[in-house]
Amino acid sequence: MNDMSMELRGTLLIIVVIFMCLILNMIRKKSIHTKYALLWLLSATAMMIAAIFPNLFTLFSQLLGFEATSNMIFLFGFFILLCLCFSMTLIISKQKKELTTLIQQVSLLQYRFEHDKEKN
Amino acid sequence: MEKKILLIIPAYNEAENIVHTADSVKEKGLDLIVINDGSTDATAQVCEDHNIPHINSILNLGIGGAVQTGYKYADIMGYDIAVQFDGDGQHNIEDLEKLLEPILNDEADFCIGSRFLEESQDGFKSTATRRMGIYVISSLIKWCSGKNISDPTSGFRACNRTIIEQFAAGYPLEYPEPESIMYLLKNDFNIKEVAVVMHERANGKSSIGSWKNIYYMINVCLSIWLMSISKKGGKLR
Numbered sequence: 001m002n003d004m005s006m007e008l009r010g011t012l013l014i015i016v017v018i019f020m021c022l023i024l025n026m027i028r029k030k031s032i033h034t035k036y037a038l039l040w041l042l043s044a045t046a047m048m049i050a051a052i053f054p055n056l057f058t059l060f061s062q063l064l065g066f067e068a069t070s071n072m073i074f075l076f077g078f079f080i081l082l083c084l085c086f087s088m089t090l091i092i093s094k095q096k097k098e099l100t101t102l103i104q105q106v107s108l109l110q111y112r113f114e115h116d117k118e119k120n
Numbered sequence: 121m122e123k124k125i126l127l128i129i130p131a132y133n134e135a136e137n138i139v140h141t142a143d144s145v146k147e148k149g150l151d152l153i154v155i156n157d158g159s160t161d162a163t164a165q166v167c168e169d170h171n172i173p174h175i176n177s178i179l180n181l182g183i184g185g186a187v188q189t190g191y192k193y194a195d196i197m198g199y200d201i202a203v204q205f206d207g208d209g210q211h212n213i214e215d216l217e218k219l220l221e222p223i224l225n226d227e228a229d230f231c232i233g234s235r236f237l238e239e240s241q242d243g244f245k246s247t248a249t250r251r252m253g254i255y256v257i258s259s260l261i262k263w264c265s266g267k268n269i270s271d272p273t274s275g276f277r278a279c280n281r282t283i284i285e286q287f288a289a290g291y292p293l294e295y296p297e298p299e300s301i302m303y304l305l306k307n308d309f310n311i312k313e314v315a316v317v318m319h320e321r322a323n324g325k326s327s328i329g330s331w332k333n334i335y336y337m338i339n340v341c342l343s344i345w346l347m348s349i350s351k352k353g354g355k356l357r
Binding site: 096097100103104106107108110111 | 181189293
């Protein structure tokens with residue numbers, strides 16, 4: 001039941017490889033945290049497997065009782081994106097709290113600094 | 121021993137009101153600190169020109185973050201009592217003595233200036249919608265803690281040293297007034313309310329827009345309820 005054309009698989013593979021290189025390069029340049037990049041790398045790996053062994057996905061979807069392979073891929077893709085979004089909300093919340101503390105401390109220090117400057 | 125008292129005055133774009141507010145405090149011979157919460161108007165300059173002690177928050181934090189900066193300052197400077205006092209001219213300095221009394225006499229750890237106590241005189245009691253919201257919050261607090269707090273959103277509050285330290289370490293950022301009250305009730309602090317008169321804001325707009333009211337209410341209720349079921353002795357954050 002493999003109806004994925006060679007052209008489509010080729011294109012997908014090229015895109016995934018470019019995507020992976022980009023992420024790896026970003027990790028190398030430290031512009032993205034390894035911790036946060038891992039999820040993206042995992043999803044890229046999943047896409048790569050899909051491009052190389054599409055039959056594997058067909059087999060899985062049949063085993064899990066999906067009517068079409070695309071249904072399974074959409075469901076999982078949607079689920080992975082939800083997880084990514086959720087983890088970002090967690091990260092943002094934590095950073096907001098840290099940022100608030102930071103702003104308060106800097107403001108207090110600046111106040112003290114100006115106070116000291118006046119005295120001298 | 122004389123207790124050191126500090127008035128924390130959060131101000132966001134209050135250039136027109138802040139001098140009047142600060143002067144009324146200075147007349148009473150009390151220490152004050154204005155927290156200029158990243159105002160985009162001349163608030164900082166006005167404070168500078170009129171010699172009003174002020175901390176310029178390097179970015180806008182919102183009311184919770186700004187007030188906490190004040191508590192951190194009070195903590196560092198070793199104040200015994202801190203009072204939150206709005207910079208917009210809503211609160212009346214003449215009520216301060218009443219507010220401080222229960223804390224000076226060790227009758228309470230925390231004292232709220234309420235508009236809705238029976239003995240509260242006329243004055244400004246907010247709009248009908250807001251009053252309804254306040255009633256809902258008040259009922260929820262009663263249901264969660266068994267205590268009556270008639271004006272849980274009041275920004276005119278005084279607290280003792282223990283609470284200054286608590287608030288310096290952790291203070292709710294989004295819905296600070298009701299949530300901090302629930303926290304204090306949960307942790308067996310003694311809260312008292314005294315009747316005060318509030319004015320309508322002298323100049324400018326209030327920080328809560330009416331279209332956000334429903335969203336605000338849901339969030340406040342959720343955070344109060346979650347606070348009431350969380351563990352005692354935990355940190356406020």
